Amino acid sequence: MTIAENVTRILAAQALIEPSDVKPDHTLDDLGIDSLGLVESIFAIEEAFDINVPFNANDPSDSAFDISSVAAIIAAVETLVKDQS
Numbered sequence: 001m002t003i004a005e006n007v008t009r010i011l012a013a014q015a016l017i018e019p020s021d022v023k024p025d026h027t028l029d030d031l032g033i034d035s036l037g038l039v040e041s042i043f044a045i046e047e048a049f050d051i052n053v054p055f056n057a058n059d060p061s062d063s064a065f066d067i068s069s070v071a072a073i074i075a076a077v078e079t080l081v082k083d084q085s
Helices: 003-015 035-049 070-084
Strands: none
Touching: 003 035, 003 070, 035 070
């Protein structure tokens, strides 16, 4: 499973939808993922990829981790995984 597929699966599970319904340009709001769901998604991503996501749950807009869209989240995870190797 690719990073994109795995991230998509995690976000879909949080949104209670099928992974095929998650599109790269979707925002978390589009998926119906609230702040608690976002934090749970971040934890799932960290666990799935054995990475530490630089995310400020108190102020998500002040985080180094881009959550503006599914594509941005995937790109950020790919960068973190690459940097870890």
